[in-house]
Amino acid sequence: MTGTGQALWRRVPLWGVDASLVALSLLDAWINLYGEASPFMWASAALGCAGLFLRRRLPLAAFLLTLPMLVFMDVAVAPMVALYTVAAHTRNRLLLAGCALLNAAASTLVWPMSDTLSGEDRTWTLIQFVYTLATAFAPVLFGQLVQARQDVARQLVEVEEAREHESALYAQTVLARERAQLAREMHDVVSHQVSLIAVQAGALQVAAKDPQTRDGARAIRTLSVNTLDELRHMVTLLRASGGRATELTPQPTLAELQQLIANSGIETTLAGELPPGISTTAQRTIYRTVQEALTNVRKHAPGARAEVRLWHDTQHFGVTITNTAPTRPSVPLPSAHHGLIGLRERAELLDGTLTAEPTRQGGFTIELRAPTHPS
Structure with missing residues (x-):
């Protein structure tokens, strides 16, 4: 035809x-x-x-x-x-x-x-x-x-989606590597130079006899200290970024989690809650963990249902994503596991851990666990 x-x-x-x-x-x-x-x-x-x-x-x-x-x-x-x-x-x-x-x-x-x-x-x-x-x-x-x-x-269609996902993950990995290198350069070179400026300005402030010179040295030292704080914040953001081109824009938090689940195309239930007042970085990590887990369900377990459970106790908080066994045959897809690697790196930034393992019923579970008060 x-x-x-x-x-x-x-x-x-x-x-x-x-x-x-x-x-x-x-x-x-x-x-x-x-x-x-x-x-x-x-x-x-x-x-x-x-x-x-x-x-x-x-x-x-x-x-x-x-x-x-x-x-x-x-x-x-x-x-x-x-x-x-x-x-x-x-x-x-x-x-x-x-x-x-x-x-x-x-x-x-x-x-x-x-x-x-x-x-x-x-x-x-x-x-x-x-x-x-x-x-x-x-x-x-x-x-x-x-x-x-x-x-x-x-x-x-699933293979094509998986290939696009793998390409996006590879691009994220490359970008994350470049940002990590930039963070190291900022920490090792720029921060070191600014620290020397602050030290020299402090010494000048102590040794100077002219009040105007002492005021100028004090201003230089204050600006240097503020610059160091900003640099440390920027280094933290660069190291914590997941590698997307939009990472410098406002990042998703728990407020967008329900919308993420609704748009996943998977029959998913959301239960539990997290402790109040957790950091924005923790919220973003939980969001990305759920996002990656649901992507893996769609790619490797067609037809499966998923459950997202938020939880916390006196010392830890986290999220557990569990899916049932697939109901339709799936095609074995090549994977470099960049997604899980990125999730483990995000968990480490919270002094936490990420576990991923199959269930006895033929499904899969991913759990993020982080301390409520990191060291």
Whole structure:
């Protein structure tokens, strides 16, 4: 199918597709029943065809409604469509095999039942059953193929998102390394020089006899001390930055945590609370920990649910993020674990620790623990 054909097909509303399938099924039944049908046969045909309207919400029920019409007539459209829909919506192979057997059995039976079980027709009935069973597996395989295609498309999107995330993490790591180097230079060179200025100004203030000179030395010493305080603050910010290009803008705190969870695309619950008055750096660290944990859930555990629990006691506070086992298959993705490395570095700035380990139920948990009063 060409790109133009696919675009036109996608423009057809779902109700239009279902209505067309019902109309085609009715035509198939009318061809088989014309001239020799009883009211009960027509009722079975109408029930089976109308059941296709339920195939998207109740695929198994729609399939079961097509079975009576198979007993009385040699139809193909409605049962095949219903069987395909069941195969496209379930991963239970035993259920699909059972549906195929029911389809073949209903197609093979001849009403009245005594005709089917008569001695001269048993061999032909068995042959017809095997042939019908093989035919029934065609829509089952096609439905499974469509389901696998959807899984692959979803996994490709997840892979692309993971690659973008890895690229962002790499950029963060490079930027964090450059900022750490800049912080070292400021601490080792600039701070040292300013400290010498402060010391020399202090000495001049003590030794000078002229009041004007002492006032000038005092002003230089005061400005130098203030400059040192500003430099220490800037070095702390550079070392604590996570590496994003927007780190110098106002950073998220606990006030944005609920919005982060709402926009994560994961079924997540938030519980607990933190002690009042924790520092802005601690709030930012907790926010980044939750952000990275939910990103990992989305990347490595598709379909999983997550729980974010804030907690504190007399000596420590922290956050624990736990996710359940994935409900959909995931693609193994290459990872340099830069995210967890960055989280551990942030935890160390709070004199805390970060642990990350799998759970017994097949999920994963990440916990940040930091002292309430760091040393």
